[in-house]
Amino acid sequence: MRHGGKILADQLAIQGVKRVFSVPGESFLAALDGLYESGIQNVVCRQEGGAAMMAEAYGKLTGKPGVLFVTRGPGATNAAAGIHVAKQDSTPMVVFVGQIARGHRDREAFQEMDYRAVFGTMAKWAAEVDQTDRLPEYISRAFHVAMSGRPGPVVLALPEDMLSAMCDVPDLPAVAASVGAVSEAQLGAVRSMLETARRPLVVVGGSGWSTDAARDLERFAQAHNLPVAATFRRQDFMDNRHPNYAGDLGVGMNPKLAQRLQDADLLLVLGSRLGDIATGGYELLDPARPGARIVHVHPDPDELGRVFRPDLGIAVKAPELLAHLADDPSRGDAAWSGWTEAARADYEAWGLPKETPGDVKMEEIVRWLSNRLDDGAIITNGAGNYAAFVHRYFTFKGYGEQVAPTSGSMGYGFPAAISAKLEHPDQPVICFAGDGCFQMTCNEFSTAVQHGANVVVIVVNNGRYGTIRMHQEKTYPGRVSGTDLVNPDFAALARAYGGHGETVLTSAQFEGAFERAMAAGVPAVIEVKLDPEVLSTGMTVSETRAMGEKARG
Structure with missing residues (x-):
């Protein structure tokens, strides 16, 4: 009993x-x-x-x-x-x-x-x-x-x-592993669609991926010389250093990648639902209008045809299909070789830092951190304009390195970092959080201390809800309402919880602060104070306001 x-x-x-x-x-x-x-x-x-x-x-x-x-x-x-x-x-x-x-x-x-x-x-x-x-x-x-x-x-x-x-009741055994059901007919249909393409684009996303699946994706893309775009916050599905990686279809995406999505004549969608973020609010691709041919691979048959009509729908897990496609013979001389090379060149150009105003430049900090961290470091974040710097300038080197909400939930990055550190205690775990984002879940700092989750949190403090302010300036320029914040001393807050805390006022101070945080042996906060003029990687308050005023007038 x-x-x-x-x-x-x-x-x-x-x-x-x-x-x-x-x-x-x-x-x-x-x-x-x-x-x-x-x-x-x-x-x-x-x-x-x-x-x-x-x-x-x-x-x-x-x-x-x-x-x-x-x-x-x-x-x-x-x-x-x-x-x-x-x-x-x-x-x-x-x-x-x-x-x-x-x-x-x-x-x-x-x-x-x-x-x-x-x-x-x-x-x-x-x-x-x-x-x-x-x-x-x-x-x-x-x-x-x-x-x-x-x-x-x-x-x-x-x-x-x-x-x-x-x-008094008997236990039931664990859930049994499911067996993949990829058929030769499905593989042949995908190959046939590729044979008639001239401007194909592979789009990857969804869940259920693994390190092996990421390697299979690289092998498949390289063998066929295909450009690969990741959907929102799935950038770790392929080593970003790979010559076939073309960038991410996320918020603030590379305009040239957005154009490439529109110009493609075949989309091989692997695992993604192909939602509104990846399609620019359904404007880059309109489900109500004919466009590129779509091969949609998704494990749930109810998702196939739910929004976009696929020319070929395959209800299997994308990694299971890739495991077979990765063994296909090479097509290095594919007709789209120049198309793929141009996609990669566009991605590399997009990653060159665009200078922002102020003494702290997030583009420099993120690029330095990307070069400093070895393969296997885990990056988490929640929602906010600060995340655009991570999306654009951080190079994800392997599967499992990016843990972020495709739902755009604020407050997510810090609890996610704690969970990641508990699961991978020997790997560095770095959380990016905005000042508003961090304050939604910063009470979990005592959870991190209690359970020994020694993460490093980079709090990007611009004194506002930056994303909302950006949209506000575009829609109602100059009429600031409900988006300014009065913040605590985040470094002191970390110390009060029993952690390590520092404040960075210039980009040059960041390297030393980061090394001390990594060596602290307790959860750490590095508060990075941005110029209030900075809104995102490409726009300042003044530029965004001017854009809004032009649109209105």
């Missing part, structure tokens, strides 16, 4: 779970008791949003579901921010939510919520476990659903009386 919390913990161990993230609550005390002697690390966080982002980052890094425990009501709603990231980023995740006792339902008891309704459109599956003896069944299904097709989050609500009840 075991109580439900012990059954749950035993089932997680069988599924191979080594670490969970949580903020404790009285609604799942039995689960906490089950974890007590389970051997599963419980990373206790300070707020459910940060905990959810840590779990999501774990799923992104490993390809296995990140596991999250939160309490009912406010705990669950706080966690929604990270669950939304998992949804939009196609990241496997299993969320356990404490729930009121079953006998109190439908009376709006303390913190009562209907989690099927709350998370019904945000999760792949949301359910409530009513019977203790069905816990193994529900948990098995949760892990299957989280990883099947297009991966994503699953939410299971656990009534507290169900969880504390005793039961």
Whole structure:
């Protein structure tokens, strides 16, 4: 006989779970008791949003579901921010939510919520476990659903009386690995489409990739001399130093790459949903109008034809298809050789630093950091104009080096960095965060200290919500409203938490500050104070305002 919390913990161990993230609550005390002697690390966080982002980052890094425990009501709603990231980023995740006792339902008891309704459109599956003896069944299904097709989050609500009840029930074995189903007909169809192309472009994205998949992509691209573009915040899917890498289709993308996307006569889309960011708000590619031929490879058949009509749709995991295509004979003399060389030249020119005003120049700092860090260093970030410097000037050298939200969630970078450091303690983990972005989850600094996650956070301080200010200046030039910030001393804040903190006022000071932060042996913050005029890699406040005034007048 075991109580439900012990059954749950035993089932997680069988599924191979080594670490969970949580903020404790009285609604799942039995689960906490089950974890007590389970051997599963419980990373206790300070707020459910940060905990959810840590779990999501774990799923992104490993390809296995990140596991999250939160309490009912406010705990669950706080966690929604990270669950939304998992949804939009196609990241496997299993969320356990404490729930009121079953006998109190439908009376709006303390913190009562209907989690099927709350998370019904945000999760792949949301359910409530009513019977203790069905816990193994529900948990098995949760892990299957989280990883099947297009991966994503699953939410299971656990009534507290169900969880504390005793039961004798057998465990179920772990989720079995799925077998790829790539056919010769599918491979032949892709080859036939390539044979008639003159300006092909490979577009990669989605989830479920690996180091082997990245190598297969390089082999395939090199053998056929194909240009490869990564979608938003998937830049680590291919070594950026590779001669076939052409840049990223993200926010603030290279205008020449945007034009190349429009000029392509064949798009080989591997894993990506080909959403609004990659297509410039559906303006570079319009799903309502005929355009380039599209070969769309995605594990979920429901995604094929959902937005863009593919000329060839293949419902398999992109890495599984690549494993076969990578062995194709070389076509080094392909008709598009000049097209590929030009794509690479455009990317290299785009990476040349464009000087920004002020004593601290982020373009110089990011390029220096890119050259300083060895292969395997992990870069995380949240959302904000500061991230454009990372996208444009950092060279990602291998798979797993970029952990960032395609959903554009602020506050993500710091909890993601903590999760990455716990998973890869011997690798440097660097977080870029804006002043507004960092303050959304900086309370997790004590989580980092408690669990020995010695990350380095570069807080880019421009005293404003920069992205919103940029759009504000374009749309309502000169009418500043709701975008200025009064900030703390971030370096002092880090020290108050027991970490290392420094402030950088010139680019020349950054190198020494970074080396000291890396050697500190505790989590560290380097506050970088930007000229308030800087908005992004290419625009200042004055230039953006002038652009807005011209558009209006």
